[in-house]
Amino acid sequence: EKYRQDYKIYEEKLAQAKADKTPWPPKPNEPSKLGPGGTTHMPSVLYNAKVAPFRGLSMRGFLWYQGEFDSTGVPGEFASMFKTMIKAWRDEWKRPDMPFYFVQLPSQENVKYAQTRWDQFKVFEEYKNIDMIVTIDTGEEKDNHPRDKVIVCRRIADMALNKIYKKIPDIQYGPIFQEVNYMGDAAYLKYWAFKGKLVKDGELRGFEVKQDGEWVAPQKVEIDRSSIIIRGSKELQGVRYLWTGWAKPNVCLRDERGLPAMSFISEKESD
Template sequence: MSSLRLDNIYTDGMVVPANKPFKISGQAIRNTQVTLEVLDKTYSVKANEKGDWVIEIAPIPIQVTTNIKISSLDEFIVLKKVRTGTVILLTGQSNIEFKFRDDSEYQEQIAHLNLKNVYFYNVPQLEYQDDKITLPKDLETSKWQIANAETLWEMSDIGFWMIKKLHELNPDEVIGIVDCYKGGTSISSWVPESVLNSDNKLIDTFVKPFKIATTNKSKADYEQEFSDYNAAVEKHNTDLAKFQSENPKVSLSDAKDRVGHTPWPPPMTPTSYLRPNGLFHTMIEQVKNYVVDKVVWYQGENDAPNPDVYGTMLKGLIISWRKLFCDKSLPFYVVQLPGYFDEPKDSWAIIRQYQLEVTQNINDVHLISIADTGEKHNIHPTHKRIAGTRIGEIISGNGYDSTPYVYRQQIVGDKLILFVKAAGILSQKGKTEFLVQRNGTWVKQEVNAVGKIIAIDNAENITKIRYAYENYPTCTLFNEFLAPVAPFEMEIK
C-alpha cells in the first residue's frame, strides 16, 4: 500500500476555485518532504509527526485545465485534468439531498439535456469513525465526475436546477459542486463541540439528552428500543397502505394527514449519525482543506421540535465553518424553509425568522427564501425547479444577492412604512394581509405595496406585525424576479 495518499476529494477531473488560493492535502511518511508541481511552479512542505500535510497553491486563472504532480521519496501521484472555475458547497439535510432522479421532471430534462463544464463530487456519507481512524468496509467511495445524462441521477435535485440556471446565465463558466448532506439530521449534527458547549440552552437541548440516551445501557436495551421503533414504523406503513387501498383517489399527502407520518427519529445510540457533532467530524471535516467559493445551506426541517435555539445554532455553524475552512468571509447562502403544515404550530415560521435574522446580522450571509414553494403534507416535494432555479439566480452574482426582505420601519403620520431590500418594484398576487398586534390582540389587516415599500394604515398602537408567519404560508408579495418577500415577524418601535 502506498504511503503517499491524497485526501479523498482530490481526484482526477476536480474543479478548484479560479483566481483564489487553494489547498491540496493528504498523508505521507511522517517528517518526509512532499513536493507539488503545477504550471511550472513547485511547492514543498514537510509532513508532520502524524504524516499529515497540506500545501497551499497560488491562484490559477479561470478557464485553465492542467495536471498536478505530488511526490514524496520515490512515490508520486498525478491529478489529471484539474480545472479552475466556481466551486459551490451544497449542504444540509434531506431536501437538498433529494436526488435529481426522483424529480417529477427528471426524464424530460435528461432527454433534452444541454449542459457543459459542470462537475460534481458527492462526499461519502460516513456516519461514524472510531478512534483508530478505520473506515467502514461498506463505505461508498466517490470521485469527481462530469454532470451528464449518465451521472446526473446521482446529483442533488436542488443542485441540478441551480447549475442549469448558472449554465444558462454563463455557458462557458466551469462549475464544481461539492455535495455534502445527510437526510433526517438536526443542525446539531453539523457543528463542533465548541458551539454546543457555548450556551446552556444548547447543552440542555442537545448535549444532556444525548448523554442520557446513551449512558448505562446494555446491548439488549438498544436492541429493544430499535425493536419497538421498527414495530411502530411497520404499523404506520401497514395503516398507510390500508388507508390508500380503501381510498385510492386520496393523494399521498392527504393520506399521511389522516394516518400520520413515518415515526422519526430512531433511537439514539453512541454511534448514530444523528448524534451531536457527528457529521461535522465525519463529513464536513472530510473536505476541510478543499477551498470553495460559496456555501449553500438548506436545513431546518429536523429542528422543528426545538425551533427557539435555531438562531444560535446557525450563527455558530457559520462562524465555526469559516474557521474550519480558514476563510473569514466565506459567503453563505441560507435557504429559508418552504411551506409544510405538519409540524408543531409556528415551528417552521420561527426557524424562518431566525434564518432571516442571521442573514441580516452576519456579513456575507445571504437569504434565499423558498417559502412560496413546498407541499402542505409532503415534506419532500418532487418539484424542485423553482427552488433550485432561484438559488442559481441569486448565487450567480448577476442580480440581487438575496431574496427581498423587510429591513427598516418608519412611522409616517398614521401609516407604518416598511422598506424592502432586493427589490426594485413589488408586485402582489391577490390580497396581501399582515397579522397586526394591538394591545395584545392579533388581527388581520390588508396592506398595500407601492414601489419597494409596504404601507400599513392606522399604525397607532401597533406593537408587532407578522407576514406569512405560518408553517405553510401564503406568500403574496414578490419582487420583479418573482422572488418572494421573506416571511417575518417584527416588533414596532
C-alpha cells in the same frame, strides 16, 4: 464492561421468567460502534461523515440547504446553533469570510417554521458574506421534502453566479425586510434589495397586526411604490407577514422577476 454485566443479569432474569412463564425482561441495548450516543442523530455524526472529509480541499464557498429537524420554535435558539456552525466551517477552511449561501425554510404545516425563518434572517443580517435564498413560495403542506426542487436550485445557482462568478449582473434577492414605522393605527413597511417595484399576486393577504396585545387581521393593506401601508382599527403594536408554517397560499408580494418577499415580524418598542 457495564454492558456485559447488564447482559448477564438480563440472561438470568430471562431464564427465570421463562421458568415462571412471566413477561420477559427488557434486553439491554448494545453499545453503538459509532459512539456512546447509540444513534446517528448524536452530535458530530453528520459533520464527521459529510463535512470533515472535504477539509483542506479548495472551495469557493458553501451552499447549504436547511435541515428542518432543528426547528425548535424557541426565539434565538436556531440562530445560536446556526452561527456556531457557520463559524466552525469557516474556521476549518481558515477563511473567516468564506461565502456561505443558505436556503431559508419553505412552506410546511409545522408552526415552528415561522420562528426558524426569522432566526435565519437575523443571522443573514448579522454576518458578513452570507446570503439567503427565500423559498416560502415553495414546499408541501404535509411533507418535509418539497417536490418543486428545480425552482430552489435555480435560485441557489443564480445567487452563486451573481455573487461569486459575476455572471449575472442583477441582485438575486426578492424584497427583504428593512423596517416598520408606526404612526397610530398605521404602519409603514419598507423592503430593500429587490429589483424594480413591488408586485402583488392577487389580493394583499397574509398580514396581521397586533392590537391590545392580540394578533388580528388588518383593516386595510395597500402598496405605495416600494412600501406597504398597513392599517388597523386601533393603535398598532406590531405587524407580521406570513408568520405561520404553511404560508404558501398567502404569498402575495414579489419583485418584478417574481422573487417572493420574505416573511417577518415586527413589534413596536414600548415607550
